[in-house]
Amino acid sequence: MSTTADAPAETQADIAFSPHLAGASILVVDDEPGMRNFLVRMLASRCRHVAEAADVAAASKLLEATPFDLIILDNIMAGRTGLEWLEELRGSGFYRDVILITAFADLETAIKALRAGAADFVLKPFRSNQILNAIARCLDRGRLMRENFVLRRELKAIPGAAAPLMAGESLATRTVRAVIERVGPMPTTVLVTGESGTGKEVTARALHAVSPRAAKPFVPVNCAAIAPEIIESELFGHLKGAFTGAASSREGLFFYAQGGTLFLDEVGELPPAMQSKLLRVIEDKKVRPVGAEREIPVDVRLVAATNANLTAEVAAGRFRQDLYYRLNVVNLHLSPLRERPADVAPLARLFMAELSAQLGVAPLDLTDPVLAALARYPWPGNVRELRNVIERSLILGDFPRDVVPEDAEEEEDAPAGAGPEALGTVEKAHMLKVLAEAGGNRAEAARRLDVSRKTLDRKLKAWNG
Template sequence: MKKVWVIDDDQAIRWVLDKALQKADVQARCFERVDDLLLALQTERPNVLLTDIRMPDMSGLELLQRVKQQYPDLNVIVMTAFTDLDSTVSAFQGGAFDYLVKPFDINEALALIARAVEQGGQHPADVDANAPIVESDSVDKMMSKSSSRSMQDIFRAIGRLAPSKVTVLITGESGTGKELIARALHKHGVRAHKPFVALNAAAIPKDLLEAELFGHERGAFTGASHLRRGRFEEANGGTLFLDEIGDMPLDLQTRLLRVLAEGSFYRIGGTQPVNVDVRIIAATHQPLETRVAQGSFREDLFHRLNVIRLRVPPLRERKEDIPPLVKHFLRLAAASLGVSAKRLSPQAMRVLQDFDFPGNVRQLENFCHWLTVMSPANVIEQSDLPPELLNGLVFDSSTGHASGYAVQAEPFSEACMPSPEVAAHPLVDKANTMTASLPEQAAANWQQLLEKEVQAQLAQDASDIMDKLTAEFEKIALSTTLAYCHGHRTEAATRLGIGRNTITRKLKALGLDDD
């Protein structure tokens, strides 16, 4: 029988994991103190060890380092409620198999444990346990304000990719923070003490871009009065970040491909090859596959760059990150102006979370600077928000507050339909019909429909009315919210005001779980 050990000073976590592991036919053993665990490891060895990251007698990262030194083949999973980038990367650099974010879904935890047991000492990535752990800086602090599941996947990728020199292609819309990802990959890797050099291919004229990349010899062309080293030489031993790589001219793409293949190049006007050791991280907001099909981007270069691809999600897909990012940007803006930090009222924060932010995180940061300068009070109210946020809001006359953004009229399509399990429900059909005809009375209509339904049930001498209607209500609320959140359970839980584990449990009970 496989053995899994758990160490956590939280008795509730130990109890839940112990019961779940036993139910999965896994021999579990739980510890509250690090000393007891280390003593037990002297005589016995589990297949997998789960450790909390913050404990009173020793941190989980310290324990991880000690365990990996003495028992390198033991797979360790780190559990943490503090999902900052620095801890995530430190866990992977210390040799962790993976990490669990609290509160976690017990089924996902069991699946991760099973994978760790199966791999038996083989790590998902070749991580150098002796790689330097870089202290968190302003880049990490901003990124660590992101707690959405999609950004946690990015954090995992940084932890696994940082120690290597593999080429990374970062894709995502403008303003999502692609350069921050690139800087984090550099700062948490073995090249952290070497240069990080960034170049935006779209911001430099085509005639100057070649000299910027490769440099030139003295006298190579008119005005070249001295030798100049290009960005490749400046980044030697470190990282070269090529932003907006999709805008690079075709002739330069050919030269770049040769450098990537051979590790050497010639300066403009030069006759001697220049050898460099540079890690390439590229980024683009354009679909490179489309550019390849159009003939404006070399297919062989695309495959050279597309070794590992990281997609940075737009802010509208991770709206749970907006409140912590707002607090962070308001503090930064206040510090730069030498004033006290402002905060948003709940109504103002709701407006921000309902906005789609086409400019993504950069636009949110600009809004926070605007609010710090323009808002008259320390507590920012809904009326203090920028015009771009207030235009298009629908106001509820009964409360005087905005209830969301008006939906633009579009041709009817399947995308406008509710999810099948929601649309099939008779109460939803009635409510949709009533709301479409009398939107200003929508709040009252569903209550009237509920009253009529209860009366009908009573007239039919039905029993367990409360249980039946509660189940129907929960089914509609859960499926509608999950459809709105594109299936992201963490975001749906935040919207509904319940725990993610509660959603998982109710979906199973209601027969809506497709997992």
């Protein structure tokens, strides 16, 4: 076997370079020190992490501790061959790509390598650009598979799920944004709570977007939408033949989220057995595919969400207390929209612009009386309902009367032709009405009016002479 690559020194410009190599973690397994040194030296400056092993026993120990993106594996080694170990890896639930390298080129070995699950096959001696091209192909193919999978899930998601629902200037929304900016860059597990439709998935996406994982996948999972009998397979993957209907091996959602964020929505709906397994994954940072004999390390940031009262669920014995504490390291509570009317106007404008462009229709006028009517509506469906109302209004050409009464639009017509004194009267009446509804609390009235406290104080002083 050749101990060094048959290649002169090459500049980086001469080598096919995958843009994803810089973030990759690669394991080199070869019993020849010269080949290991060459590959490690070549890759060390090009990727995030490189590890080496002289035999499959040492390699197995490394795999138990570190989630590698790719393995470069020599075939003929003392003890067990690379092909034998590769077959064992695939049988134990390891799904990442493996490039097999060998000095003996024969068709039978190549066929066995492909059947065993090798992603590529490189002959010794090889030049640097040959192995780098093979690595680039594997990394790019893996990235495309994950992106396609995530995209298919996105297309099935609720329309508007990716909209920036964190728009708004209420104190509650500003507080949530501040926590996101602070916690997002950390690896901390976050539990997002709030009523249905308050924007829990968007909050999770915002946490992902400001984290170092932003370039990696964001994988949302609705735990309530997956049947209890298959949720373990969906999350952790399974091996061929692990259960009836498992015609082939399959990666789980934890693997698709590798390096990124896994969002577990409606986590309170997880069956008790799955709660126990999720707790172990959080503690050990490893998953065991269904039917596998070994655990696979994973590098995933977890964000969970629920509209249930998990404290009450724990007290009732329906949710594990230890899992609750593991998930609730940082709690982000989203207030219902009825408690933050100052957010209604900016959200309505945002949805009007977004949806009118999507539907190809002219936007409706969001006049002050219309916005005031929208702010008064209780929004039992929260932000999601507001978006649906705007969409329905655009389709039908008018606002629904149960949300925006006719007199709200007539109110706009009345002051439209009035002079400055009439407009001032309308403004005064509206501000005093809101102040009365707030029980005389000027800070709360200013919040509801979406004006500064200083502006409200100045107006009241002028009106009181």
